Amino acid sequence: MQELTWQSVIPRFSNVEQQINNYAALVSMPPCALQPRLKNSIQRLMNNSSSSRLLLVTAPDIHDYYSLIKNIVANFLPHKNIPVLLCENFDETTLFGGVYSNPADVTTSRIVEGLVHQANGGVLLISLTVMISQPNLWIRLKHVLATHSLAWKRMKQEFYCELPKPNEISLRIIVIGDRSLMSDFETEEPELHRISIYTEYEQDVFLTIENVDTYLSILKGFQTYYGVKPLTANAVKRIMQEGVRFTEDQDRMPLCPLWIKSLMQEANYQSQHDEISAYDVEMAISQKYFRESYLPLRAVDYIHKGQVFIDTKGEHIGQVNGLTVVERLGHPIAYGEPTRISCVVHFGDGDISDVERKVDLAGNIHAKGMMIMQAFVNAALNLFEPLPYSASIVFEQSYCEVDGDSASLAELCAFVSALAQQPINQSIAITGAVDQFGRVQAVGGINEKIEGFYYICENRGLSGDQGIILPKTNLNALCLNHNVANAIKEKNFYLWAIEHVEEAFPLITGLRFSDTKETKQRQANVNKLANKKQKEQETILGKIADRIDAFHHGEQRHTSLMYKLRNWLAH
Template structure:
């Protein structure tokens, strides 16, 4: 392979990590809902609309968001001195009369069913906490009425978790009736017992905000088809776009506000930039970073504890990098053992030399029950026999691969047939295998690698084992985006670095994933010194040009000789030679049989 040729096709080290466009530390405060334009506008409109009483809000971290939402709603409410609710009077019965309960308009804040709050949240409620209770003394038979959250928040806003209502669906039906009628009716808590006496209902004005993740909201929507006829909807966004310097400044203000609110050290300029880079790894998009208060609080608190930082000190890029490395070490047991198997050749992955019909694909490994996912190279091999045109995906055939993987292999086969201009089915049979793969695999990120290894086996041209590949292709040969590129690159780099970098190793990936890149210091430094390379490609033509240092198909106006023939010509020649040999064998045996 020609090192200078490959270096020209690679990304520079400056392109491997994003930089936050920030020139000075922010000093003004910015709260969470200042970054939630859609949700905050929708909530404000809901609060002002007297005809809407239910709001559904998608949010994943309900424990964190409930308190923030409570503060936000409180800040948007107008002062209200009006008394909401009633006073229930209970005339206890005796041996000669039944008990009697009646109401009168509330006169004092101390009345038993007067609203005590304007806003409150509850992530788990039962029937009695939410709707109150009717208690009957076991010996005296005296009746006691106890208010629930709906009574305490009459005229106000109640924030509830959807999960609690799904598990108690009857509770949701009662709440829904209350919101539709804006009136509270008493019912017996026991399905086979009546109330001890008639208890009058009364008007109850309430707004409810339901907070839940997408799966919970989908379940509630399935259980109640009329949900969104009754409810307004919006989402708490977990990521904030920072495509401009102004947005970057707002995000930095928010991070510093989180640190200040929780009495944690604030960040330096390079600390903010490093935090941004670490969060891009999680979001896989340079234009979006997490604004999860729980995630940011966890990172800042972890950095402060690990580096023994006081509240009045600052967290630098070094502190954040140490926290990241420490977290990797804590969670890296399975990753280390996986890489150890490769380094001890219990799992064979070549990182040097050239081999026909063999290539290193890249995948992301996720073990159930562990929070850490990591990249791992996988050896993909292909054997070709001239036959009836079937390409056997061994993983799919043995039921070790999912539907998306099976689809991607068929796309790779169709792309090759289209590129080479075969008139009908391929005039060969082939088998594609993920070697030493014993678990289920899925996804289409190996389709580019499958295309290249199939082309290698057909053309009898070797592939460099020093370059690992990830990317999805379509039938026309365009290379499309895949996920987990940072983990995939670092996984292959780790194996190469442990064996010793040769200056020829690297990773090929789609050009469309460059905005996902936020690589570790080790990878960036290796690229900077010319020991490792990242090759972006747009289509299979560019991929083959880099891997084989040949054109995939003949280009008009270009001269070819024995050393630089395009792959399509080599494949055609092999097919023709095989056809002639097959014809000769058939003619020979026909002649032998006629002689007999």
């Protein structure tokens, strides 16, 4: 287990500090400088010896991406007079042209060329969204690729006119669409998809000491392209920190032009000087959140008013604070929200009832997490017969679908607490997925989850005992706001990163999970962090074993209502 310091929750980029400070001296570079796969694919498409004349690019179907890809294509043209045309919104006429008849003289007609004719000998960039919505156009375009010719069609079938001979067309096509549309394209055209060149516009890049100058030069290229004020070194650093939240990885930086454009232009709007400072970037981020924060603040308000029950102090058996990320249709941001997960245990056949799943409010991944959790508990108890207790686990006051396995650690803690009759500290929230061996695995939306619980605790008053247990594998995704970082710095809020399930129990229950050597060592580490002395005490598994043993020896049965009823009927 590792207690996190305030320095570790905000990326510092100390290894590239010198390069960031040298930002003003860098030369602008285009985004393709860090798109090697895209560049390689376009270069292959433009090669005359290439057998394929169709390139599929997975990218958002938005003008910014078309422009960037068009600029990359222009760099590989053997001659500057080769046409490169964008075809973002089209119909049959604009794409293929046609022949208009003259009602007064059937021997004359007017020929109107389409984009295919205009791009003859060059490259045509086409929207996959529009193409799929008009399948007849794709059939005709596919014929052009196969035969290198395009037959003319009359624009008004009711008027006869002579049609010119088919045109010879030499064309290279780049089809741009998102991943779901590419999947549809592959389903409808599996053979063509197989022989096409395929690549992607990569949305982020792994930042190293070798490519950091290139990445900073690309940021400067965007700065020039979008016409914003020059960025200071501290502003660049703040943009990179916000980029970590976008990628959820401290080692990866965003290349998405829309994200960069939005943040730079917002900061440019905030700037009152000749340069964009870190303060301007910070204000752009906070103002954007202010405009989008209605739903998140309403959710917090429900908790503060007691309409949604979340305890941040005291202890309860079979109850734990889980952390969720809420995504609403039509709402631009995801936000973190704590949720109360409860478990009750009763006599039964060892089955764990997932209430969310039974009422169709949980997805398949959530169901998988529940099964994995149950498998770990069964293996840890090492029983030779079914557990004599059944359990019911539920997300309290949840009225929409729940999916994902990020709550499986919290659900496990609630179940074990109910089984052992050992209370859980409510000032600590938990997030993490578990495998069948008890290892804690990474989850998504970690920054939003932490901040969501922190705001609840802050509003009620930080007690100095509150904190969050999270997977150690999520440390590289952390980029928390300064309010949380300052609270951690002042020891008013804590983050504990764990690798195994057993490390959570000493923190939330005060008892170690089992009596193994590894568990004792984990307990010693927890005590060391908490400035407590190691002492011999009962374990969670020991309390569960005692309860099972009491059941099998009849102590529980003799006190049950059913036993008394049967005994009365027998006499």
